[in-house]
Amino acid sequence: MLYNSLSRKKEKFSALNAPHLGLYVCGPTVYSEVHLGNCRTFISFDMVYRYLRHLGYKVRYVRNITDAGHLENDADEGEDKIAQRARLEQLEPMEIVQNYTLNFHEVLAKFNTIPPSIEPTATGHIVEQIDMIVKIIEAGLAYEKNGSVYFNVAKYNESENYGELSGRKIEELISGTRELDAQSEKESPLDFAIWKKASPSHIMRWNSPWGEGFPGWHLECSVMSTKYLGEEFDIHGGGMDLKFPHHECEIAQNKAGTGHKGPRYWMHGNMLTLNGQKMSKSTGNTLSPRELFSGDTDKLEKGFHPTIARFFMMQAHYGSQLDFSSEALMAAEKGYHRLMSAWHKLQGLASGSGADFSVQEWRASCYAAMNDDFNSPVLISQLFEAASFINGREGDSGLSDNDLELLKTTLHDFIFEVLGLEDIAHAASGGGSDKLEEVVQILLELRMQARADRNFALSDTIRDQLAAVGIEVKDGKDGATFSIKS
Protein backbone atom coordinates (compact mmCIF):
# COMPACT_ATOMS: atom_id res chain seq x y z
CA MET A 1 0.00 0.00 0.00
CA LEU A 2 1.22 3.42 -0.72
CA TYR A 3 -0.28 6.87 -0.70
CA ASN A 4 -0.74 8.07 -4.23
CA SER A 5 -0.83 11.83 -4.45
CA LEU A 6 -2.74 11.52 -7.70
CA SER A 7 -5.76 9.85 -6.11
CA ARG A 8 -5.15 11.23 -2.62
CA LYS A 9 -5.51 7.91 -0.97
CA LYS A 10 -3.61 4.82 -0.18
CA GLU A 11 -3.64 2.32 -2.99
CA LYS A 12 -2.45 -1.18 -3.33
CA PHE A 13 0.82 -1.08 -5.18
CA SER A 14 1.60 -3.33 -8.07
CA ALA A 15 4.58 -2.98 -10.35
CA LEU A 16 4.07 -2.65 -14.07
CA ASN A 17 6.74 -5.18 -14.99
CA ALA A 18 7.60 -6.97 -11.79
CA PRO A 19 10.20 -7.70 -10.63
CA HIS A 20 11.42 -4.63 -12.47
CA LEU A 21 10.37 -1.32 -11.06
CA GLY A 22 10.95 2.23 -12.22
CA LEU A 23 11.45 5.01 -9.72
CA TYR A 24 12.04 8.62 -10.69
CA VAL A 25 12.81 11.34 -8.19
CA CYS A 26 13.22 15.02 -8.96
CA GLY A 27 16.74 15.99 -8.06
CA PRO A 28 18.22 19.33 -7.09
CA THR A 29 19.09 22.42 -9.04
CA VAL A 30 22.79 22.70 -8.50
CA TYR A 31 23.31 26.40 -8.08
CA SER A 32 24.04 26.44 -4.36
CA GLU A 33 24.84 24.20 -1.44
CA VAL A 34 22.16 21.68 -0.53
CA HIS A 35 20.42 22.30 2.74
CA LEU A 36 18.85 19.82 5.11
CA GLY A 37 15.40 20.29 3.71
CA ASN A 38 16.64 19.13 0.34
CA CYS A 39 18.38 16.25 2.01
CA ARG A 40 15.24 15.04 3.70
CA THR A 41 13.51 14.35 0.42
CA PHE A 42 16.45 12.39 -0.90
CA ILE A 43 16.83 10.49 2.35
CA SER A 44 13.14 9.63 2.32
CA PHE A 45 13.31 8.28 -1.19
CA ASP A 46 16.53 6.49 -0.38
CA MET A 47 14.53 4.61 2.24
CA VAL A 48 11.83 3.90 -0.33
CA TYR A 49 14.44 2.67 -2.77
CA ARG A 50 16.11 0.52 -0.15
CA TYR A 51 12.87 -1.08 0.96
CA LEU A 52 11.72 -1.82 -2.59
CA ARG A 53 15.07 -3.45 -3.24
CA HIS A 54 14.81 -5.36 -0.01
CA LEU A 55 11.47 -6.72 -1.16
CA GLY A 56 13.21 -8.11 -4.20
CA TYR A 57 12.31 -5.57 -6.84
CA LYS A 58 14.94 -4.80 -9.40
CA VAL A 59 14.62 -1.07 -9.14
CA ARG A 60 15.89 1.35 -11.71
CA TYR A 61 16.24 4.53 -9.74
CA VAL A 62 16.60 7.69 -11.80
CA ARG A 63 17.28 11.03 -10.20
CA ASN A 64 18.10 14.03 -12.30
CA ILE A 65 20.45 16.94 -11.83
CA THR A 66 19.01 20.21 -13.00
CA ASP A 67 21.94 22.10 -14.39
CA ALA A 68 20.20 24.54 -16.70
CA GLY A 69 17.04 26.32 -17.45
CA HIS A 70 15.78 27.92 -14.28
CA LEU A 71 14.61 31.44 -14.52
CA GLU A 72 14.82 33.82 -11.62
CA ASN A 73 11.21 34.79 -11.85
CA ASP A 74 8.15 34.57 -13.97
CA ALA A 75 8.96 37.69 -15.95
CA ASP A 76 10.14 37.15 -19.44
CA GLU A 77 13.56 38.55 -18.82
CA GLY A 78 15.75 37.49 -15.95
CA GLU A 79 18.79 35.35 -15.56
CA ASP A 80 18.78 31.72 -14.88
CA LYS A 81 20.02 30.95 -11.40
CA ILE A 82 23.10 29.10 -12.45
CA ALA A 83 24.14 31.87 -14.80
CA GLN A 84 23.55 34.43 -12.10
CA ARG A 85 25.65 32.51 -9.66
CA ALA A 86 28.34 32.11 -12.29
CA ARG A 87 28.45 35.84 -12.84
CA LEU A 88 28.65 36.52 -9.12
CA GLU A 89 31.43 34.04 -8.57
CA GLN A 90 33.04 34.85 -11.92
CA LEU A 91 33.00 31.27 -13.05
CA GLU A 92 31.75 29.31 -16.03
CA PRO A 93 28.21 28.07 -15.43
CA MET A 94 29.50 24.55 -15.75
CA GLU A 95 31.99 25.18 -12.98
CA ILE A 96 29.11 26.11 -10.73
CA VAL A 97 27.28 23.02 -11.76
CA GLN A 98 30.29 20.82 -11.15
CA ASN A 99 31.06 22.38 -7.81
CA TYR A 100 27.58 21.99 -6.37
CA THR A 101 27.02 18.60 -7.91
CA LEU A 102 30.07 17.39 -6.05
CA ASN A 103 28.84 19.03 -2.88
CA PHE A 104 25.48 17.33 -3.33
CA HIS A 105 27.02 13.90 -3.77
CA GLU A 106 29.35 14.39 -0.84
CA VAL A 107 26.56 15.35 1.51
CA LEU A 108 24.23 12.59 0.41
CA ALA A 109 27.03 10.09 0.87
CA LYS A 110 27.42 11.25 4.46
CA PHE A 111 23.78 10.46 5.00
CA ASN A 112 24.49 7.01 3.66
CA THR A 113 22.18 7.24 0.69
CA ILE A 114 22.68 4.88 -2.20
CA PRO A 115 23.44 6.63 -5.49
CA PRO A 116 20.71 6.30 -8.11
CA SER A 117 21.04 3.90 -11.01
CA ILE A 118 21.06 6.77 -13.46
CA GLU A 119 21.66 10.42 -12.70
CA PRO A 120 20.95 12.28 -15.93
CA THR A 121 21.49 15.98 -16.41
CA ALA A 122 19.25 18.42 -18.20
CA THR A 123 22.04 19.76 -20.38
CA GLY A 124 22.88 16.24 -21.44
CA HIS A 125 19.39 15.78 -22.86
CA ILE A 126 18.82 18.87 -24.94
CA VAL A 127 18.30 16.83 -28.08
CA GLU A 128 15.67 14.66 -26.46
CA GLN A 129 13.97 17.72 -25.05
CA ILE A 130 13.78 19.31 -28.46
CA ASP A 131 12.29 16.08 -29.79
CA MET A 132 9.58 16.17 -27.21
CA ILE A 133 8.80 19.81 -27.93
CA VAL A 134 8.36 18.91 -31.59
CA LYS A 135 5.95 16.16 -30.63
CA ILE A 136 3.97 18.44 -28.39
CA ILE A 137 3.72 21.01 -31.16
CA GLU A 138 2.64 18.29 -33.58
CA ALA A 139 -0.04 17.29 -31.14
CA GLY A 140 -1.27 20.86 -31.37
CA LEU A 141 -0.69 21.55 -27.70
CA ALA A 142 2.08 24.11 -27.94
CA TYR A 143 2.74 27.21 -29.98
CA GLU A 144 5.80 29.19 -30.92
CA LYS A 145 6.12 32.89 -30.23
CA ASN A 146 9.24 34.88 -31.08
CA GLY A 147 11.60 31.96 -30.66
CA SER A 148 9.98 30.60 -27.51
CA VAL A 149 7.56 27.70 -27.29
CA TYR A 150 4.69 27.61 -24.83
CA PHE A 151 2.47 24.81 -23.70
CA ASN A 152 -1.18 25.55 -24.35
CA VAL A 153 -2.83 24.69 -21.08
CA ALA A 154 -6.36 25.62 -22.07
CA LYS A 155 -6.23 23.44 -25.15
CA TYR A 156 -4.84 20.55 -23.15
CA ASN A 157 -7.58 20.99 -20.63
CA GLU A 158 -10.24 20.48 -23.27
CA SER A 159 -9.56 16.78 -23.42
CA GLU A 160 -7.52 16.27 -20.28
CA ASN A 161 -7.60 17.49 -16.74
CA TYR A 162 -4.91 20.01 -15.95
CA GLY A 163 -4.79 20.17 -12.17
CA GLU A 164 -5.64 16.57 -11.44
CA LEU A 165 -2.54 16.11 -9.32
CA SER A 166 -2.64 19.30 -7.32
CA GLY A 167 -6.41 19.44 -7.09
CA ARG A 168 -6.65 22.73 -8.87
CA LYS A 169 -9.28 23.86 -11.31
CA ILE A 170 -8.26 25.74 -14.36
CA GLU A 171 -10.87 28.45 -13.84
CA GLU A 172 -9.64 29.08 -10.33
CA LEU A 173 -6.10 29.25 -11.54
CA ILE A 174 -6.99 31.82 -14.14
CA SER A 175 -8.90 34.00 -11.72
CA GLY A 176 -6.03 33.73 -9.30
CA THR A 177 -3.33 34.96 -11.62
CA ARG A 178 -2.17 38.50 -11.57
CA GLU A 179 -2.75 40.36 -14.77
CA LEU A 180 0.30 42.53 -14.70
CA ASP A 181 2.36 41.10 -17.51
CA ALA A 182 0.57 42.87 -20.30
CA GLN A 183 3.40 42.41 -22.77
CA SER A 184 3.67 38.70 -22.15
CA GLU A 185 3.95 36.52 -25.19
CA LYS A 186 1.83 33.83 -23.63
CA GLU A 187 -1.70 33.42 -24.85
CA SER A 188 -2.77 32.69 -21.30
CA PRO A 189 -1.02 33.28 -18.02
CA LEU A 190 -1.35 29.57 -17.27
CA ASP A 191 0.73 28.57 -20.26
CA PHE A 192 4.27 27.64 -19.45
CA ALA A 193 7.46 27.75 -21.47
CA ILE A 194 8.85 24.51 -22.78
CA TRP A 195 11.49 26.32 -24.80
CA LYS A 196 12.73 29.78 -24.09
CA LYS A 197 14.52 32.10 -26.45
CA ALA A 198 17.90 33.14 -25.08
CA SER A 199 18.44 36.83 -24.60
CA PRO A 200 21.76 38.15 -25.90
CA SER A 201 23.32 38.04 -22.43
CA HIS A 202 22.16 34.54 -21.66
CA ILE A 203 25.20 32.28 -21.48
CA MET A 204 23.65 28.82 -21.51
CA ARG A 205 22.10 28.42 -24.94
CA TRP A 206 21.54 25.77 -27.54
CA ASN A 207 20.45 25.69 -31.15
CA SER A 208 16.95 24.57 -31.87
CA PRO A 209 14.39 24.73 -34.67
CA TRP A 210 13.18 27.94 -32.99
CA GLY A 211 16.54 29.61 -32.71
CA GLU A 212 19.01 29.76 -29.86
CA GLY A 213 17.49 29.17 -26.48
CA PHE A 214 17.16 26.79 -23.58
CA PRO A 215 14.56 24.29 -22.40
CA GLY A 216 11.82 25.00 -19.90
CA TRP A 217 12.37 23.62 -16.45
CA HIS A 218 9.45 21.20 -16.34
CA LEU A 219 10.44 19.53 -19.54
CA GLU A 220 13.62 17.80 -18.45
CA CYS A 221 11.85 15.54 -15.98
CA SER A 222 9.26 14.45 -18.53
CA VAL A 223 11.98 13.69 -21.01
CA MET A 224 14.42 11.93 -18.77
CA SER A 225 11.87 9.91 -16.84
CA THR A 226 10.25 8.55 -19.96
CA LYS A 227 13.56 8.02 -21.71
CA TYR A 228 14.93 5.78 -18.99
CA LEU A 229 11.79 4.32 -17.49
CA GLY A 230 9.33 4.25 -20.35
CA GLU A 231 6.27 6.22 -21.29
CA GLU A 232 4.52 4.54 -18.45
CA PHE A 233 6.40 3.70 -15.30
CA ASP A 234 5.82 2.95 -11.66
CA ILE A 235 6.67 5.69 -9.19
CA HIS A 236 7.55 9.33 -9.41
CA GLY A 237 8.67 11.11 -6.29
CA GLY A 238 9.69 14.55 -5.27
CA GLY A 239 9.20 17.24 -2.70
CA MET A 240 5.74 18.50 -1.90
CA ASP A 241 6.68 21.94 -3.13
CA LEU A 242 7.11 20.58 -6.63
CA LYS A 243 3.59 19.27 -6.87
CA PHE A 244 2.39 22.43 -8.47
CA PRO A 245 3.23 23.54 -11.01
CA HIS A 246 6.23 21.33 -11.75
CA HIS A 247 4.67 17.90 -11.55
CA GLU A 248 1.37 19.06 -12.95
CA CYS A 249 3.21 20.33 -16.00
CA GLU A 250 5.13 17.11 -16.27
CA ILE A 251 1.94 15.13 -16.53
CA ALA A 252 0.62 17.45 -19.21
CA GLN A 253 3.84 17.26 -21.19
CA ASN A 254 3.98 13.49 -20.91
CA LYS A 255 0.46 13.10 -22.15
CA ALA A 256 0.93 15.59 -24.95
CA GLY A 257 4.30 14.23 -26.01
CA THR A 258 3.86 10.48 -25.58
CA GLY A 259 0.17 9.85 -25.16
CA HIS A 260 0.77 8.52 -21.66
CA LYS A 261 0.83 10.26 -18.36
CA GLY A 262 4.06 8.72 -17.17
CA PRO A 263 4.06 7.49 -13.59
CA ARG A 264 1.20 5.50 -12.14
CA TYR A 265 1.98 6.48 -8.57
CA TRP A 266 3.05 9.88 -7.34
CA MET A 267 4.73 10.19 -3.99
CA HIS A 268 5.49 13.48 -2.29
CA GLY A 269 7.86 13.92 0.57
CA ASN A 270 6.91 16.63 2.97
CA MET A 271 8.88 19.65 4.07
CA LEU A 272 11.47 19.88 6.78
CA THR A 273 10.82 23.00 8.77
CA LEU A 274 13.02 25.14 10.93
CA ASN A 275 11.28 27.21 13.56
CA GLY A 276 8.00 26.14 12.05
CA GLN A 277 8.81 27.51 8.61
CA LYS A 278 9.84 25.62 5.55
CA MET A 279 13.54 25.58 4.82
CA SER A 280 14.03 27.48 1.66
CA LYS A 281 16.96 28.71 -0.30
CA SER A 282 15.18 31.84 -1.35
CA THR A 283 14.16 32.95 2.15
CA GLY A 284 17.40 31.94 3.81
CA ASN A 285 15.65 29.90 6.49
CA THR A 286 18.05 27.02 6.15
CA LEU A 287 20.43 24.82 8.01
CA SER A 288 23.27 23.36 6.06
CA PRO A 289 24.51 19.81 6.56
CA ARG A 290 27.88 21.24 7.48
CA GLU A 291 26.32 23.23 10.32
CA LEU A 292 24.41 20.20 11.48
CA PHE A 293 27.50 18.02 11.66
CA SER A 294 29.69 20.58 13.35
CA GLY A 295 27.08 22.26 15.52
CA ASP A 296 28.56 25.53 14.42
CA THR A 297 25.29 27.44 14.34
CA ASP A 298 23.08 29.18 16.85
CA LYS A 299 20.22 26.93 15.79
CA LEU A 300 21.70 23.86 17.46
CA GLU A 301 23.31 23.23 20.82
CA LYS A 302 25.79 20.77 19.41
CA GLY A 303 26.73 18.88 16.27
CA PHE A 304 25.15 15.61 15.27
CA HIS A 305 26.37 12.67 13.27
CA PRO A 306 24.55 12.35 9.94
CA THR A 307 23.14 8.98 10.87
CA ILE A 308 21.49 10.55 13.94
CA ALA A 309 19.80 13.07 11.69
CA ARG A 310 18.77 10.27 9.42
CA PHE A 311 17.35 8.29 12.34
CA PHE A 312 15.50 11.39 13.47
CA MET A 313 13.96 11.81 10.04
CA MET A 314 13.00 8.14 9.90
CA GLN A 315 11.08 8.57 13.15
CA ALA A 316 8.61 10.71 11.25
CA HIS A 317 6.60 9.62 8.25
CA TYR A 318 7.95 10.91 4.94
CA GLY A 319 4.60 12.50 4.15
CA SER A 320 4.42 14.57 7.32
CA GLN A 321 6.02 17.86 8.01
CA LEU A 322 8.88 17.60 10.43
CA ASP A 323 10.32 20.36 12.52
CA PHE A 324 14.02 20.39 13.20
CA SER A 325 15.18 21.28 16.67
CA SER A 326 18.05 20.64 18.99
CA GLU A 327 15.87 18.97 21.59
CA ALA A 328 14.30 16.60 19.11
CA LEU A 329 17.73 15.68 17.75
CA MET A 330 19.08 14.94 21.19
CA ALA A 331 16.12 12.72 22.00
CA ALA A 332 16.70 10.87 18.75
CA GLU A 333 20.37 10.50 19.53
CA LYS A 334 19.68 8.80 22.83
CA GLY A 335 17.12 6.52 21.29
CA TYR A 336 19.53 5.63 18.54
CA HIS A 337 22.19 4.61 21.02
CA ARG A 338 19.76 2.47 22.96
CA LEU A 339 18.73 0.67 19.80
CA MET A 340 22.31 0.14 18.74
CA SER A 341 23.50 -1.15 22.06
CA ALA A 342 20.67 -3.66 22.02
CA TRP A 343 21.84 -4.72 18.58
CA HIS A 344 25.36 -5.22 19.89
CA LYS A 345 24.15 -7.09 22.90
CA LEU A 346 22.18 -9.44 20.68
CA GLN A 347 25.40 -10.61 19.04
CA GLY A 348 26.50 -12.08 22.34
CA LEU A 349 23.28 -13.88 23.25
CA ALA A 350 23.06 -17.64 23.01
CA SER A 351 20.07 -19.64 21.94
CA GLY A 352 17.85 -21.32 24.47
CA SER A 353 14.18 -21.65 25.16
CA GLY A 354 11.34 -20.22 27.11
CA ALA A 355 11.32 -16.62 25.95
CA ASP A 356 7.98 -14.92 25.74
CA PHE A 357 8.62 -13.33 22.40
CA SER A 358 7.42 -14.44 19.01
CA VAL A 359 10.05 -13.53 16.48
CA GLN A 360 7.73 -14.51 13.66
CA GLU A 361 4.94 -12.22 14.75
CA TRP A 362 7.31 -9.41 15.50
CA ARG A 363 8.92 -9.73 12.10
CA ALA A 364 5.53 -9.72 10.40
CA SER A 365 4.62 -6.49 12.13
CA CYS A 366 7.84 -4.89 10.88
CA TYR A 367 6.86 -5.72 7.33
CA ALA A 368 3.29 -4.66 7.94
CA ALA A 369 4.53 -1.24 9.02
CA MET A 370 6.68 -0.75 5.95
CA ASN A 371 4.06 -2.14 3.62
CA ASP A 372 1.69 0.50 4.88
CA ASP A 373 3.04 3.41 2.87
CA PHE A 374 6.60 3.06 4.15
CA ASN A 375 5.68 3.76 7.73
CA SER A 376 9.18 3.97 9.12
CA PRO A 377 8.11 5.41 12.51
CA VAL A 378 5.97 2.39 13.21
CA LEU A 379 8.79 0.15 12.04
CA ILE A 380 11.11 1.85 14.50
CA SER A 381 8.63 1.35 17.31
CA GLN A 382 8.80 -2.35 16.48
CA LEU A 383 12.57 -2.27 16.51
CA PHE A 384 12.39 -0.86 20.02
CA GLU A 385 10.10 -3.68 21.04
CA ALA A 386 12.86 -6.04 20.01
CA ALA A 387 15.43 -3.89 21.80
CA SER A 388 13.50 -4.10 25.05
CA PHE A 389 13.29 -7.83 24.72
CA ILE A 390 17.02 -8.14 24.06
CA ASN A 391 17.97 -5.88 26.93
CA GLY A 392 15.82 -7.89 29.26
CA ARG A 393 17.79 -11.08 28.61
CA GLU A 394 21.06 -12.08 30.18
CA GLY A 395 23.36 -14.45 28.31
CA ASP A 396 20.61 -16.67 27.06
CA SER A 397 18.14 -15.29 24.55
CA GLY A 398 15.51 -17.88 25.32
CA LEU A 399 15.04 -18.31 21.58
CA SER A 400 15.64 -21.34 19.42
CA ASP A 401 18.57 -21.31 17.01
CA ASN A 402 16.27 -20.51 14.14
CA ASP A 403 14.44 -17.74 15.92
CA LEU A 404 17.62 -16.16 17.19
CA GLU A 405 19.05 -16.19 13.70
CA LEU A 406 15.84 -14.76 12.30
CA LEU A 407 15.85 -12.01 14.87
CA LYS A 408 19.42 -11.10 13.99
CA THR A 409 18.91 -11.02 10.25
CA THR A 410 15.62 -9.17 10.49
CA LEU A 411 17.04 -6.52 12.76
CA HIS A 412 20.07 -6.20 10.59
CA ASP A 413 18.00 -5.88 7.45
CA PHE A 414 15.76 -3.19 8.83
CA ILE A 415 18.31 -1.15 10.73
CA PHE A 416 21.08 -1.16 8.17
CA GLU A 417 19.60 -2.16 4.81
CA VAL A 418 16.21 -0.51 4.92
CA LEU A 419 16.59 2.46 7.23
CA GLY A 420 20.15 2.91 6.06
CA LEU A 421 21.53 3.65 9.51
CA GLU A 422 25.19 3.33 10.31
CA ASP A 423 26.81 1.81 13.32
CA ILE A 424 28.66 4.80 14.73
CA ALA A 425 30.24 3.03 17.67
CA HIS A 426 31.89 0.54 15.39
CA ALA A 427 32.79 3.00 12.70
CA ALA A 428 34.30 5.36 15.24
CA SER A 429 36.92 2.91 16.37
CA GLY A 430 37.91 2.57 12.73
CA GLY A 431 41.01 0.73 11.58
CA GLY A 432 42.66 0.05 14.91
CA SER A 433 39.43 -1.06 16.48
CA ASP A 434 40.63 -4.42 17.68
CA LYS A 435 43.61 -2.89 19.43
CA LEU A 436 41.44 -0.26 21.01
CA GLU A 437 39.00 -2.82 22.28
CA GLU A 438 41.78 -4.90 23.71
CA VAL A 439 43.21 -1.90 25.52
CA VAL A 440 39.84 -0.98 26.97
CA GLN A 441 39.38 -4.57 27.99
CA ILE A 442 42.67 -4.42 29.91
CA LEU A 443 41.54 -1.30 31.69
CA LEU A 444 38.25 -2.91 32.59
CA GLU A 445 40.06 -5.89 34.07
CA LEU A 446 42.24 -3.60 36.15
CA ARG A 447 39.14 -1.84 37.31
CA MET A 448 37.50 -5.11 38.21
CA GLN A 449 40.53 -6.01 40.27
CA ALA A 450 40.41 -2.64 42.00
CA ARG A 451 36.78 -3.18 42.82
CA ALA A 452 37.50 -6.61 44.18
CA ASP A 453 40.09 -4.95 46.41
CA ARG A 454 37.48 -2.40 47.36
CA ASN A 455 39.72 0.29 45.96
CA PHE A 456 36.81 2.31 44.69
CA ALA A 457 38.80 5.46 44.26
CA LEU A 458 40.88 3.78 41.57
CA SER A 459 37.95 1.99 39.92
CA ASP A 460 35.99 5.20 39.71
CA THR A 461 38.96 7.04 38.26
CA ILE A 462 39.24 4.49 35.49
CA ARG A 463 35.54 4.78 34.79
CA ASP A 464 35.53 8.56 34.82
CA GLN A 465 38.55 8.91 32.61
CA LEU A 466 37.19 6.45 30.08
CA ALA A 467 33.96 8.42 30.10
CA ALA A 468 35.93 11.57 29.43
CA VAL A 469 37.20 10.15 26.15
CA GLY A 470 33.74 8.93 25.22
CA ILE A 471 33.86 5.33 26.40
CA GLU A 472 30.98 4.38 28.59
CA VAL A 473 31.40 1.56 31.07
CA LYS A 474 28.35 -0.55 31.79
CA ASP A 475 28.52 -2.88 34.74
CA GLY A 476 26.55 -6.04 34.41
CA LYS A 477 26.10 -9.23 36.34
CA ASP A 478 28.96 -11.03 34.62
CA GLY A 479 31.50 -8.26 34.33
CA ALA A 480 31.54 -4.93 32.60
CA THR A 481 30.96 -4.04 28.99
CA PHE A 482 31.57 -0.77 27.26
CA SER A 483 30.44 1.26 24.32
CA ILE A 484 32.32 3.86 22.36
CA LYS A 485 30.49 7.02 21.45
CA SER A 486 31.57 9.35 18.76
Added chain:
RNA sequence: GGUUCCGUGGCCGAGUGGCUAGGCAAUGGUCUGCAAAACCAUGUACAGCGGUUCGAAUCCGCUCGGAACCUCCA
Protein backbone atom coordinates in the same frame (compact mmCIF):
# COMPACT_ATOMS: atom_id res chain seq x y z
C1' G B 1 -8.09 35.92 -1.36
C1' G B 2 -8.13 30.64 -3.58
C1' U B 3 -6.46 25.35 -3.07
C1' U B 4 -4.55 21.50 0.09
C1' C B 5 -2.93 19.67 4.69
C1' C B 6 -2.31 19.68 9.91
C1' G B 7 -3.43 20.77 15.36
C1' U B 8 -2.22 14.11 19.84
C1' G B 9 0.09 13.60 27.15
C1' G B 10 6.23 18.06 29.47
C1' C B 11 8.75 17.54 24.28
C1' C B 12 9.18 14.71 19.46
C1' G B 13 6.02 11.64 16.79
C1' A B 14 2.53 7.14 14.90
C1' G B 15 -2.58 5.88 14.70
C1' U B 16 -7.55 7.44 12.30
C1' G B 17 -14.82 4.63 14.48
C1' G B 18 -14.42 0.31 19.79
C1' C B 19 -8.58 -3.79 21.26
C1' U B 20 -6.03 3.14 23.05
C1' A B 21 2.59 2.89 18.72
C1' G B 22 7.34 4.24 19.94
C1' G B 23 11.35 7.61 21.45
C1' C B 24 13.04 11.49 24.93
C1' A B 25 12.05 13.65 29.69
C1' A B 26 9.78 12.75 34.71
C1' U B 27 8.47 9.74 39.23
C1' G B 28 8.81 5.08 42.02
C1' G B 29 11.19 0.32 42.19
C1' U B 30 15.01 -3.78 40.98
C1' C B 31 20.29 -4.18 40.37
C1' U B 32 24.99 -1.66 42.23
C1' G B 33 30.22 -0.09 46.99
C1' C B 34 28.32 4.46 44.53
C1' A B 35 26.98 5.70 39.80
C1' A B 36 25.88 4.70 34.81
C1' A B 37 23.48 1.26 31.76
C1' A B 38 19.49 -2.09 31.68
C1' C B 39 14.79 -3.96 33.26
C1' C B 40 9.80 -3.34 35.75
C1' A B 41 5.86 0.02 37.08
C1' U B 42 3.37 4.88 36.66
C1' G B 43 0.67 9.34 32.34
C1' U B 44 -6.55 7.69 30.81
C1' A B 45 -3.34 12.82 25.60
C1' C B 46 -5.96 13.71 21.16
C1' A B 47 -7.21 22.65 19.76
C1' G B 48 -12.52 24.45 21.06
C1' C B 49 -17.86 23.97 20.30
C1' G B 50 -21.82 21.37 18.18
C1' G B 51 -23.67 16.97 15.33
C1' U B 52 -23.91 11.60 13.44
C1' U B 53 -23.32 6.81 16.17
C1' C B 54 -24.67 1.82 20.97
C1' G B 55 -19.64 3.98 20.87
C1' A B 56 -15.24 9.35 18.02
C1' A B 57 -8.95 11.47 19.10
C1' U B 58 -10.69 8.93 14.48
C1' C B 59 -16.76 10.72 10.43
C1' C B 60 -19.62 15.68 9.48
C1' G B 61 -20.21 21.12 10.43
C1' C B 62 -18.51 25.60 12.54
C1' U B 63 -14.70 28.43 15.31
C1' C B 64 -9.65 29.27 16.61
C1' G B 65 -4.40 28.31 15.54
C1' G B 66 -0.35 26.65 12.25
C1' A B 67 1.89 25.06 7.55
C1' A B 68 2.51 24.19 2.18
C1' C B 69 1.16 25.60 -2.74
C1' C B 70 -1.00 29.52 -5.98
C1' U B 71 6.43 33.08 -8.32
C1' C B 72 12.14 29.73 -8.15
C1' C B 73 12.60 26.08 -4.15
C1' A B 74 13.20 19.08 -1.98
